[in-house]
Amino acid sequence: PAIRLEDYQLPRYRIETVFLDINLDPTETRVCTRMSLARTAGTPDGTPLELDGDDLSLTSVQIDGVPLECSAYEASPEKLTIKAPPAAPFELIVETVINPSANTQLMGLYQSSGTYCTQCEAEGFRRITYFLDRPDILSVYTTRLEALANNCPVLLANGNLAETGRVEGTDRHFAVWHDPHPKPAYLFALVAGDLAKVPDRFTTRSGTSVELNIYVEHGKEGLCGWAMDSLKRSMRWDEETFGLEYDLSVFNIVAVSDFNMGAMENKGLNIFNDKYVLADPETATDQDYANIEAVIAHEYFHNWTGNRITCRDWFQLCLKEGLTVFRDQEFSSDMRSRAVKRIADVRLLKSHQFPEDAGPLAHPVRPRTYHEINNFYTATVYEKGAEVVRMLKTMLGPEAFRAGLDLYFERHDGEATTIEAFLKCFEDSSGRDLGQFSLWYDQAGTPVVAAETEYDPARQSFTLSLTQEIPPVPGQKTTRANVIPLRFGLVDPNGTDLTPGSVDGATVSGDVLLFDQQHQTVTFKNVPVPPVLSLQRAFSAPVRLNQKLSEDELLFLARKDSDPFNRWQAVQTLAMQDLVRLTSAIRAHQPVSPSEGIIDVFRSILSDGSLDAALKAQALTLPGEADIAQEIGKDVDPDAIRSARESLRSLAGKALSGQLLQIIEASPAGAYSPDAEPAGQRALANRALHYFAVSDASGVSALVADRFKTANNMTDRLAALTLLVHSNLPRAAEALAAFHDRHQSNSLAMDKWFMTQATAPLKDAAQVVARLMDHPLYDPSNPNKVRALLQSFASGNPTQFARVDGSGFKLVAESVLAIDKRNPQVASRLLTSFRSWRALEPQRSALAESALLRISSCEELSRDSRDIVDRTLQ
Ligand code: ARG
Numbered sequence: 001p002a003i004r005l006e007d008y009q010l011p012r013y014r015i016e017t018v019f020l021d022i023n024l025d026p027t028e029t030r031v032c033t034r035m036s037l038a039r040t041a042g043t044p045d046g047t048p049l050e051l052d053g054d055d056l057s058l059t060s061v062q063i064d065g066v067p068l069e070c071s072a073y074e075a076s077p078e079k080l081t082i083k084a085p086p087a088a089p090f091e092l093i094v095e096t097v098i099n100p101s102a103n104t105q106l107m108g109l110y111q112s113s114g115t116y117c118t119q120c121e122a123e124g125f126r127r128i129t130y131f132l133d134r135p136d137i138l139s140v141y142t143t144r145l146e147a148l149a150n151n152c153p154v155l156l157a158n159g160n161l162a163e164t165g166r167v168e169g170t171d172r173h174f175a176v177w178h179d180p181h182p183k184p185a186y187l188f189a190l191v192a193g194d195l196a197k198v199p200d201r202f203t204t205r206s207g208t209s210v211e212l213n214i215y216v217e218h219g220k221e222g223l224c225g226w227a228m229d230s231l232k233r234s235m236r237w238d239e240e241t242f243g244l245e246y247d248l249s250v251f252n253i254v255a256v257s258d259f260n261m262g263a264m265e266n267k268g269l270n271i272f273n274d275k276y277v278l279a280d281p282e283t284a285t286d287q288d289y290a291n292i293e294a295v296i297a298h299e300y301f302h303n304w305t306g307n308r309i310t311c312r313d314w315f316q317l318c319l320k321e322g323l324t325v326f327r328d329q330e331f332s333s334d335m336r337s338r339a340v341k342r343i344a345d346v347r348l349l350k351s352h353q354f355p356e357d358a359g360p361l362a363h364p365v366r367p368r369t370y371h372e373i374n375n376f377y378t379a380t381v382y383e384k385g386a387e388v389v390r391m392l393k394t395m396l397g398p399e400a401f402r403a404g405l406d407l408y409f410e411r412h413d414g415e416a417t418t419i420e421a422f423l424k425c426f427e428d429s430s431g432r433d434l435g436q437f438s439l440w441y442d443q444a445g446t447p448v449v450a451a452e453t454e455y456d457p458a459r460q461s462f463t464l465s466l467t468q469e470i471p472p473v474p475g476q477k478t479t480r481a482n483v484i485p486l487r488f489g490l491v492d493p494n495g496t497d498l499t500p501g502s503v504d505g506a507t508v509s510g511d512v513l514l515f516d517q518q519h520q521t522v523t524f525k526n527v528p529v530p531p532v533l534s535l536q537r538a539f540s541a542p543v544r545l546n547q548k549l550s551e552d553e554l555l556f557l558a559r560k561d562s563d564p565f566n567r568w569q570a571v572q573t574l575a576m577q578d579l580v581r582l583t584s585a586i587r588a589h590q591p592v593s594p595s596e597g598i599i600d601v602f603r604s605i606l607s608d609g610s611l612d613a614a615l616k617a618q619a620l621t622l623p624g625e626a627d628i629a630q631e632i633g634k635d636v637d638p639d640a641i642r643s644a645r646e647s648l649r650s651l652a653g654k655a656l657s658g659q660l661l662q663i664i665e666a667s668p669a670g671a672y673s674p675d676a677e678p679a680g681q682r683a684l685a686n687r688a689l690h691y692f693a694v695s696d697a698s699g700v701s702a703l704v705a706d707r708f709k710t711a712n713n714m715t716d717r718l719a720a721l722t723l724l725v726h727s728n729l730p731r732a733a734e735a736l737a738a739f740h741d742r743h744q745s746n747s748l749a750m751d752k753w754f755m756t757q758a759t760a761p762l763k764d765a766a767q768v769v770a771r772l773m774d775h776p777l778y779d780p781s782n783p784n785k786v787r788a789l790l791q792s793f794a795s796g797n798p799t800q801f802a803r804v805d806g807s808g809f810k811l812v813a814e815s816v817l818a819i820d821k822r823n824p825q826v827a828s829r830l831l832t833s834f835r836s837w838r839a840l841e842p843q844r845s846a847l848a849e850s851a852l853l854r855i856s857s858c859e860e861l862s863r864d865s866r867d868i869v870d871r872t873l874q
């Protein structure tokens with residue numbers, strides 16, 4: 001049955017304190033939960049207490065020390081109902097038995113390489129004990145863990161350590177943890193196992209010394225330095241930027257190798273997919289280092305935006321996720337180059353969120369209905385949610401934005417709240433009405449903004465006509481105009497921004513114009529020369545902009561715009577226009593000739609001393625195949641798109657080979673550092689190599705093979721390997737074997753080996769993937785392996801996933817069915833790679849549909865996969 005936002009009801013009972021006594025055992029863990037319960041105001045006498053469960057088996061239940069008669073309750077694996085609870089506050093004790101070693105879903109309590117760990121968001125706590133498993137139930141937790149002292153020397157839970165000891169006369173020991181901050185059940189966590197500890201300390205702004213620990217498998221201690229450094233920088237940054245300090249005396253991070261998502265912000269005990277903790281130059285790329293920095297920050301920032309202030313219900317997920325993604329993006333911008341970070345974030349938004357918003361899985365940033373909440377940890381909730389917060393800042397300005405956030409922390413600390421309450425803080429602190437702005441949370445679909453301009457030399461006026469529209473979204477009948485903050489500049493022929501005399505037809509403050517009607521005409525007066533309009537600077541709103549700029553105007557902006565983001569955007573637009581044109585030529589069997597304009601832009605970017613290397617690398621990266629498909633929108637032929645992109649790539653490689661070679665040869669030597677500067681130089685050198693590899697220059701494949709052999713870091717080694725394999729160069733097989741031999745004992749490095757082969761645009765890719773599923777190092781129960789091999793094939797290899805013989809779809813569909821039995825979350829995530837199937841040309845979309853129907857016809861599908869397949873086919 002669908003869960004609906006409009007059906008939200010206040011809880012009938014509260015749980016004030018929870019005492020968990022957990023006796024750990026691989027197959028028979030006993031959980032005794034003692035809770036103090038009270039009715040909430042207005043709950044009528046005799047209202048039954050219904051506690052959530054999932055796959056639980058009940059051992060006993062007591063109220064106020066007295067065992068309950070069978071007739072007084074009903075228990076099933078999914079629910080425990082106490083028929084007539086006392087009117088006065090009472091103590092309920094519930095005992096359950098669970099089997100962590102059989103928990104393949106990785107929700108609730110499970111084992112990863114022998115270590116006990118938990119994942120409770122969104123509804124995993126009910127797999128540990130019967131509970132009111134909803135985020136508006138805030139309780140103070142005390143957790144006692146007991147386990148074999150030899151097997152589990154480390155015992156961790158939320159909060160501060162209160163007590164440890166031996167269980168007399170046994171080989172077991174225990175630890176008691178107390179978390180003074182009331183929290184919802186989804187933030188509960190425990191870890192128990194034999195782990196190494198990497199300790200450090202941090203002194204807060206107000207002088208409290210906090211113990212910091214990262215727990216990892218023995219032998220991996222040396223791989224935690226970057227994560228620890230990122231944590232300390234995050235803690236300092238949140239104090240300096242938002243005035244937010246840490247609030248416990250210890251902060252623990254645990255890295256595990258089997259994890260459904262990236263990481264989890266459990267209070268005082270963050271649990272991480274080890275991919276976002278472990279790094280050294282030998283096994284991690286620059287991108288891995290940047291991801292670790294961002295994810296460590298993200299989870300740490302949740303301590304305030306998520307934990308201290310949490311969500312009333314799961315429809316409000318973006319309240320914590322959108323805001324926390326915004327915060328981690330800002331952190332990375334401050335640590336690195338703001339423009340480069342913005343470009344990377346917008347690329348991600350366009351490649352993941354825009355297709356989601358344009359397909360059958362489209363939903364608002366705050367959905368109004370769901371069948372399975374785990375399917376709403378999406379790019380829309382996270383990334384578009386962050387864009388909405390960013391727009392709020394853009395509209396209000398930095399001071400008013402900060403004042404609104406301060407009010408939010410002051411007013412709602414310790415609460416489970418809503419988007420309305422969040423927006424009200426900004427209304428109250430700024431005096432602005434955010435009624436129309438709130439549509440961003442409620443309307444799905446990416447708005448399309450059309451912009452046309454006209455210059456009147458006689459009047460010296462410049463007119464901008466704007467139109468907005470939201471394309472049709474399944475189930476969304478009517479839409480209203482959004483308020484769209486557009487950052488802009490009127491660029492004069494020298495590249496300088498003009499300051500217009502006055503503006504008619506829109507509110508403009510500074511360089512931000514508010515476009516808030518369906519159609520709007522804006523006139524700028526006293527504009528002495530015809531300007532070029534640079535619009536949506538820094539990607540100020542998550543909309544698709546259709547601006548009719550001539551090739552000359554785009555070339556001009558690519559060279560002269562003072563906004564680095566829009567310089568990059570102009571290059572992308574030029575390339576995209578050409579790629580779309582080339583794709584249709586290829587489909588019509590017409591001769592293909594890429595335009596030279598883009599080559600000139602590349603040339604001038606490469607020789608522009610004012611641009612940093614990372615930005616050059618971004619500018620030289622053509623729109624991805626999926627981005628081009630998205631732009632074309634219908635009747636998509638992935639092979640034609642790929643040919644178009646390759647023809648432009650090879651034109652650039654040939655035309656610029658001299659310059660490219662210089663850059664490759666200048667790539668940084670000496671000791672590796674993950675900092676933004678050398679990472680940017682490596683990105684540029686490897687981008688240059690990517691083009692150079694398809695030039696006519698002699699010795700190309702020897703050069704790539706040599707870069708592979710001599711690389712002193714994973715970034716360069718993987719870039720060269722990818723080129724060798726994806727271009728099927730002579731040394732590809734040899735390099736794959738060498739990589740395998742070098743990294744076979746490191747699971748995370750081997751993920752890259754699987755991924756490189758899964759994303760190779762070669763006609764045997766589906767067979768290679770199928771064969772690799774039998775490789776001894778492939779493990780279908782490890783989510784990272786499934787993502788490296790199957791997910792990256794399905795979403796990172798468009799020509800082979802969508803092969804006209806249907807073998808790509810078939811492989812993925814069969815894998816979804818097999819994985820679904822074991823881990824529904826991983827299966828349903830893999831299944832979302834079909835989301836753009838209707839945009840494919842008829843033959844391929846028919847093949848995709850029959851693969852989806854095949855999945856749909858399976859009767860034992862999990863709720864997760866059922867939900868995705870139904871919506872995808874609807
Ligand atoms: N709150 C976590 C994060 O953003 C994600 C956890 C999602 N887990 C899930 N099972 N859906 O950082």
Ligand code: ZN
Binds near residue numbers: 298302320321324
């Ligand atoms: Zn998060």
